[in-house]
Amino acid sequence: MSVFALLGAVLVGCGGCTADTAPPTSGPTARASASAAPGPATVRKAPPTMAPGPGGVTPVYTRRARGGDKVVALTFDADMTADQGPRAAGGERFDNPPLIETLRRLKVDSTIFMTGRWAEEYPDQARSIGTDPRFEIANHSYSHYAFASPCYGLPTVEKQDMAADVRRAFDAFRKAGARNVVPYFRFPGGCYDDEALRALGPAKVTAVQWDVVSGDAFAEDADAVAEQVLAGVRPGSLVVMHCTRSAAPVTEQAIRRIVPELRARGYRFVKVSDLMATTP
Numbered sequence: 001m002s003v004f005a006l007l008g009a010v011l012v013g014c015g016g017c018t019a020d021t022a023p024p025t026s027g028p029t030a031r032a033s034a035s036a037a038p039g040p041a042t043v044r045k046a047p048p049t050m051a052p053g054p055g056g057v058t059p060v061y062t063r064r065a066r067g068g069d070k071v072v073a074l075t076f077d078a079d080m081t082a083d084q085g086p087r088a089a090g091g092e093r094f095d096n097p098p099l100i101e102t103l104r105r106l107k108v109d110s111t112i113f114m115t116g117r118w119a120e121e122y123p124d125q126a127r128s129i130g131t132d133p134r135f136e137i138a139n140h141s142y143s144h145y146a147f148a149s150p151c152y153g154l155p156t157v158e159k160q161d162m163a164a165d166v167r168r169a170f171d172a173f174r175k176a177g178a179r180n181v182v183p184y185f186r187f188p189g190g191c192y193d194d195e196a197l198r199a200l201g202p203a204k205v206t207a208v209q210w211d212v213v214s215g216d217a218f219a220e221d222a223d224a225v226a227e228q229v230l231a232g233v234r235p236g237s238l239v240v241m242h243c244t245r246s247a248a249p250v251t252e253q254a255i256r257r258i259v260p261e262l263r264a265r266g267y268r269f270v271k272v273s274d275l276m277a278t279t280p
Helices: 003-012 085-089 097-105 116-121 123-130 159-176 194-199 222-232 251-264 272-277
Strands: 032-034 043-045 071-078 110-114 135-139 181-185 206-208 237-242
Touching: 071 251, 071 272, 085 116, 097 123, 097 251, 110 116, 110 123, 110 181, 116 123, 116 159, 123 135, 123 159, 135 159, 135 272, 159 181, 159 194, 181 272, 222 237, 222 251, 237 251
Parallel strands: 071 110, 071 237, 110 135, 135 181, 181 206
Antiparallel strands: 032 043
16 A cells, blocks of 8 residues: 555544444533633533443544434544654645635634644644634544554554543643633544543543545545535534645635535534534
8 A cells, every 4th residue: 555545544534443333321411610700700611521431431422313403513633643743844734724714714613633743733723723712622632643453554552551642632732722622532543442442531531433534635636525525414414524734635625615515405514512512
């Protein structure tokens, strides 16, 4: 397999190596806290999460399976591995500011699954995304190493280091100044197993997968990406795309077609937290 084919496979994800999706063991939970700012208190609800499984096993959310509301969550993985610093220094762009600006212009609420290494490379962008109410930042690990093997040749995080890797990413978001951070986690490559779900328990996150693969990884045809998304979306769908110019160069162009066409069908765009909050 060529290097680009390998990387493309990693970005698309490995749905075949996932465990069965865990159903919610209880309804979404929310806690409210009052702002300490002067004047009327601002009440912020904590993002909804799924209850852990027996023994604290990390729960997994894929899509809102019931209910007919035409809502869809577009999610974007901001991928960067721990060892790609030299490539970024050489000019390779792992960010995609035009995509973020297009989402803002089109008023599309979105969830960005960000690696800690990406936040360290682009702290100004991480802060901008993470302070914009249009977006929320979720965790895509610090290193973008696999949490189960095999996973398209990715290096593997040791089981005893998995929770620490996730916490390190949250620390990077906090250091960058991001505030709209949610306790959700997406496995690099989409790869996980029961051991990973147990090892991740101490991180106290809800794992988030997807039901629609956009096919934007290394794609060169924006219309093909758009058509794949448009063909796959159902009420409550969760779409995986990417926020990395070098690895997904036509995503922004595809979004310019996807958004108006789905709106014409009556869909609203929501964040993962909104989708999860309305899960029956």
